Amino acid sequence: MQIDDVLKGAYKRLTFVTDTPQLDAQLLLAKVLEVSTSYFYTWPEKIVSEAQYASFDALLSRREMGEPVAYLLGYQAFWTLELEVEPCTLIPRADTERLVEVALSVLEAQEQGASSERLRILDLGTGTGAVALALAAERPNAEVLGVDLIEDAVQLAQRNAAQNRLMNARFLQSSWFDALDNTAVFDLIVSNPPYIDPEDEHLSQGDVRFEPKSALVANNHGLADIEHIIHRAPRFLTASGWLMFEHGYDQANAVQTALCTAGFVAVESFQDLGGNDRVTIGQWPSKKS
Template sequence: MTELRIDELLKGAYERLRFVSDSAQLDAQLLLAHVLGVTTAYFYTWPDKLLDEKAWAEFDKLLKKREQGEPVAYLIKQQAFWSLLLEVAPCTLIPRADTECLVETALSLINPRENLRILDLGTGTGAIALALASECPNARVMGIDLIDEAVALAKRNAKNNQLTVDFRQSCWFSVLEGSELEGHALFDLIVSNPPYIDPNDEHLSQGDVRFEPKSALVSENHGLADIEHIIDTAPRFLKVGAYLLLEHGYDQAQAVQTLFETKGYCRIVTHQDLGGNDRVTFGCWKG
């Protein structure tokens, strides 16, 4: 193979990916940066550098996988979220920028300097729990996930980002039921990005979500079953005046608000994500 300049390789990669990705140029840069062990800024500084055959073969292998729809985050095994760089794996969802809306909303409801107890349900990579821990240095943060591999991954992300979070394996609140945390050391804040997609949603066969674990995406009752369970159970672990925040689908805000109201929460509000879609609804437990 004739050696090619980096800028020429990236142009060719963009042409290959532009029919399968809305972010083809960035995808190509991230994949090549991963191969070379550099940041994307390198390509603007050294566009005329040549790629050797070994690096080209590795880059081409990743491009082929991306052409099949495999998410870039899984291919390079990392994703930025909040101020953190997180390891990702196919056992968890890929953290998305829209979920930062949940973190921002949570921080607006608390005093980050206080000694708070915070719980993140369905923590996955640990993204939400770790973001909150990074902003609340005095808080005791716990993250729970059903999947053992996800818990192990979240623990690695905590270590890599030098943050302290108590990650545990559990089916929602089950590990806490009957423990010292039920009815005694209650939480000041509970957050969750639970499964909320209807099992029959056509989007499950499109884009990156085809490669993500269905257990973290899909919920029965039109995507509301897990949300309803969390809303019903959370009061056993919330202090009076504490908040429960849930991420949900763009068209689920009214249904989620109704579930909060039916259970007796107050101050129920929905916030929008970066695209202006309803994304996070919270309620205050009035006891």
């Protein structure tokens, strides 16, 4: 069969499975043929062998069952990076790039008034290392530490750091702050923690069905891990250091309240590209104030 015919058949099979049937099909066929998707526009009449079609059909069948394209490909683009992904971690999403953007704006302000010391950044629940590595790439003079409870995720993040040649990021297995040195302090702590209510109906829909529930779900209507981090973070923040979270679209007020109650100042929320409150930040007050 010609490439054009193979793709047309795949589009029809994925029409009711995904909002992006053409892109999904092209990405999967490009993986099998070991080409870029632009190849299909240049050589639509090229023949797909029986063996190649069998491999493509197997991937397509898994996608029809709802398995995320990123897991089928083994990678996901995030920020300026290409990251290896595995089912032990969440797939990095575009909304999380908003967390990176807000973090960079805070770091820029800190750098302008900082001493010659390197900024120290902690990423809690790092998963693939997406946020930690994006910040490490943008701030090569910063020291970035990412922690995750899952050892497989830590190893994955380490591989992603090596593959993207980011030497200023390291990763550690830890349940939030538990494995950190008693003397560790950070200018910025970021986290994209589990924040979905265990009763949320969306957990049985779409790509999240294949992602680890431990990285998605938190008790107390999705707020338990955020509240735990807020409670413990001051011990690990420098004076005037910042704490920030990605959270659910309807959780900004609750996160703001928790930060203010814990003594944080300059509490503020930021919207994602869809206009939903997505990131909330707070600053630990200076000891002089």
